[in-house]
Amino acid sequence: MSDDSGLWLLLLGPAGATGLYWGLYRYYRNTDKSHAFERETVVDAKPVTGSDQKIGQITGTRETEIDGNNVQSYRKRVKRLESDTG
Amino acid sequence: MSNSTRSSPPPLPPYTGPGSPQDVPPLPGSSPLDPATLPEPIRDELLAPDPVAIDTSSDELKDGLNRCPKCGASDIRHKPGSDLLICLYCRNEWHGARVEEEFGLGIGLDELSGTVIASGARDIAADAASLMTFKCTGCGAEVTVNTDNAMTARCHWCRHVFGVNEQVDNGAVPDAVLPFHIRKDDAVARIRQFVDKRRFFALKAFKEQFTPENVVGVYLPYMIVDGKASADIAGKGEIQTRRYTKGSGDDKKTYYDADVYRVERHVDFTVDDLPLESSTERGNLDTRVNTNNIINTILPFDTKNAVKWNASYLSGFSSEKRNTDVQHLIPRMEDQLLSIARAQVEDSVERYGRGVRWEQERLDVHGTRWVSMYLPVWLYSYHQPGSNGGMLHYIAVNGRTGETMGSVPVQQWKLLLTAITVGTFLEGIALWIVGTSS
Numbered sequence: 001m002s003d004d005s006g007l008w009l010l011l012l013g014p015a016g017a018t019g020l021y022w023g024l025y026r027y028y029r030n031t032d033k034s035h036a037f038e039r040e041t042v043v044d045a046k047p048v049t050g051s052d053q054k055i056g057q058i059t060g061t062r063e064t065e066i067d068g069n070n071v072q073s074y075r076k077r078v079k080r081l082e083s084d085t086g
Numbered sequence: 087m088s089n090s091t092r093s094s095p096p097p098l099p100p101y102t103g104p105g106s107p108q109d110v111p112p113l114p115g116s117s118p119l120d121p122a123t124l125p126e127p128i129r130d131e132l133l134a135p136d137p138v139a140i141d142t143s144s145d146e147l148k149d150g151l152n153r154c155p156k157c158g159a160s161d162i163r164h165k166p167g168s169d170l171l172i173c174l175y176c177r178n179e180w181h182g183a184r185v186e187e188e189f190g191l192g193i194g195l196d197e198l199s200g201t202v203i204a205s206g207a208r209d210i211a212a213d214a215a216s217l218m219t220f221k222c223t224g225c226g227a228e229v230t231v232n233t234d235n236a237m238t239a240r241c242h243w244c245r246h247v248f249g250v251n252e253q254v255d256n257g258a259v260p261d262a263v264l265p266f267h268i269r270k271d272d273a274v275a276r277i278r279q280f281v282d283k284r285r286f287f288a289l290k291a292f293k294e295q296f297t298p299e300n301v302v303g304v305y306l307p308y309m310i311v312d313g314k315a316s317a318d319i320a321g322k323g324e325i326q327t328r329r330y331t332k333g334s335g336d337d338k339k340t341y342y343d344a345d346v347y348r349v350e351r352h353v354d355f356t357v358d359d360l361p362l363e364s365s366t367e368r369g370n371l372d373t374r375v376n377t378n379n380i381i382n383t384i385l386p387f388d389t390k391n392a393v394k395w396n397a398s399y400l401s402g403f404s405s406e407k408r409n410t411d412v413q414h415l416i417p418r419m420e421d422q423l424l425s426i427a428r429a430q431v432e433d434s435v436e437r438y439g440r441g442v443r444w445e446q447e448r449l450d451v452h453g454t455r456w457v458s459m460y461l462p463v464w465l466y467s468y469h470q471p472g473s474n475g476g477m478l479h480y481i482a483v484n485g486r487t488g489e490t491m492g493s494v495p496v497q498q499w500k501l502l503l504t505a506i507t508v509g510t511f512l513e514g515i516a517l518w519i520v521g522t523s524s
Contacts, residue, residue: 006523012516017509024501028284028494031373035385037360037422038429044195045355048434056346058324062339066324069441071432074425078321081448 038074140189140204140457142261142394147251150220150229152398154178160246162398169265169391171398182393185262191312191457192390195356198314198453201412206261206395207309207458209411214256216407220248233258234407237305237400249397257307257364257408260458262392265399266303266485273464273483274298276490280481287504289495292468292479302467303485305400305460306368306381307408310389311360311419312455316352317427321445323349323438344440351431359389360422362415364408364458369418377480377493384484384491387461391486395460405460412456424449462486470495 026032070076121129151160154173161174170179186192189204216234221227224244231239231250237258238249250259268276277298285293328343363369363382371379393399424447435442462485470477481492 006520009516009520010513013509013513016512017505020508021501021505024287024504025496028287028496029377030380030383030491030493031377033383033491034371034379035361035382037385038426040386041360041426042358043355043426043430044358045353045430048351048353048431050349050351050431050434052323052350053348054345055322055348057327058342058344058346060341060343062341064342064440066322066438066441066443068443070444071435071438071442074428074432075421077421077424077447078444079446080424081318081446083448083450 142204142206150248163401164265164399166269182396185392185394186390195312202455204261204457207456210257218250222246235404237397237405251397260460263395263399263460264392266462268485268488273301276483277466277481280490280492284494287496287501289497292495301464303403304463304465305405306463307364308459308461309362309364310457310459314356314452315423316354316450318352318448319444320350321443323347323442324440326439353427353430361385364410365406366409380480380491380493381482384482384489387486392459
């Protein structure tokens with residue numbers, strides 16, 4: 001939230017301190033690292049098929065992206081449907 | 087205590103029917119029924135081969151001795167920096183057979199069906215022991231190998247070198263091994279370089295005790311999985327149709343209109359050599375309690391170059407034993423296959439500029455092939471004391487590619503002090519700006 005007095009600038013100190021702490025901590029401990037098997041495994045995929053069906057419209061939203069956008073969160077599991085072959 | 091006045095109970099009637107303790111169990115692998123007398127469908131099922139589809143065992147090495155094909159000596163070592171074995175007696179060098187060609191592991195991914203398990207990836211027998219004893223054919227002495235951490239031992243009398251080569255059911259002997267390529271000196275240099283970049287905020291005790299020369303070469307157990315699968319993913323995507331602002335000055339706000347779509351995607355794919363940790367401890371990647379993610383990060387390995395199991399490659403190195411079976415690893419494999427599928431369909435939803443929210447996913451695994459493999463890792467470890475047993479930090483170097491990753495313990499007070507100092511400085515600037523602009 002911004003206002004005319006620029007008071008939001010006062011967040012600079014705490015935000016900078018927290019950001020620096022986490023940045024350095026991760027650089028030392030590397031807790032966020034793991035094997036990127038999605039990119040580094042040899043995958044041979046057939047062309048992707050599918051369907052796209054318009055189901056509605058949104059007007060006047062202030063959100064810049066869809067709620068719960070997980071297109072790049074490959075490892076975030078969503079509802080798993082039972083498979084045919086198990 | 088016997089009581090002579092008490093009459094003895096009447097004898098039990100003899101029971102000799104099926105299932106009675108008097109029955110002698112059939113020999114392993116044999117059937118109490120003669121299949122020839124059974125109907126054809128049942129006979130076919132009984133006589134069908136075992137589910138182990140790829141036999142990777144080496145009959146010639148079963149006595150524990152790996153002999154030089156030229157002179158017959160048993161003192162065989164891995165030649166550092168190569169995939170060669172070398173006879174320390176006559177200096178003869180030879181190359182182990184690559185499993186990729188030997189067992190056709192690189193082909194037929196598209197025809198995979200069911201769960202194909204190589205013989206070294208079979209289930210671990212519950213009563214399997216860690217200690218294996220060999221009777222030395224040279225002098226008759228007994229040589230014991232503890233398969234928890236070693237795969238070779240030398241006869242203390244006649245210096246024959248014994249290796250655990252038989253695929254006993256304790257999970258210690260995999261189908262293949264990928265020999266070390268990165269030498270110890272190289273690994274030490276890489277670890278030193280890694281830590282040198284992270285010295286300022288490192289724990290004081292860690293810096294004082296840092297001796298990368300103590301790095302240990304360890305063969306860690308992995309399951310290498312080939313798979314054929316299909317995935318279906320469904321969700322909602324949004325495409326922006328209009329962007330406009332309302333209000334003026336500081337009240338100006340941006341609004342968006344968008345079309346909403348139901349998005350469904352299907353992808354058929356095969357994966358080649360997906361590595362999964364087959365040790366429970368290494369497979370636990372919870373970064374709150376351990377730093378095993380460090381070892382996971384140095385994956386992948388060039389598993390195509392793995393050679394047929396031969397304990398001589400492990401001479402002088404430590405090893406860790408597999409303790410999980412294929413069925414325990416299937417959920418993790420399916421999870422990774424789903425993640426791969428999600429990555430594969432990403433390009434097909436590029437038109438949804440406002441993103442896609444996947445809501446449902448389905449995976450059909452058509453076939454998998456499991457091979458147990460030892461992969462080479464240089465490990466430097468440091469135990470940081472603390473509550474709940476402290477934390478074991480690793481710096482790991484991939485024994486083939488040299489990829490290095492590590493966890494360096496942090497001197498918390500120093501890091502906090504620096505963060506607060508920088509924060510205070512920034513706050514001072516902010517206050518000055520606010521003060522001068524008002």
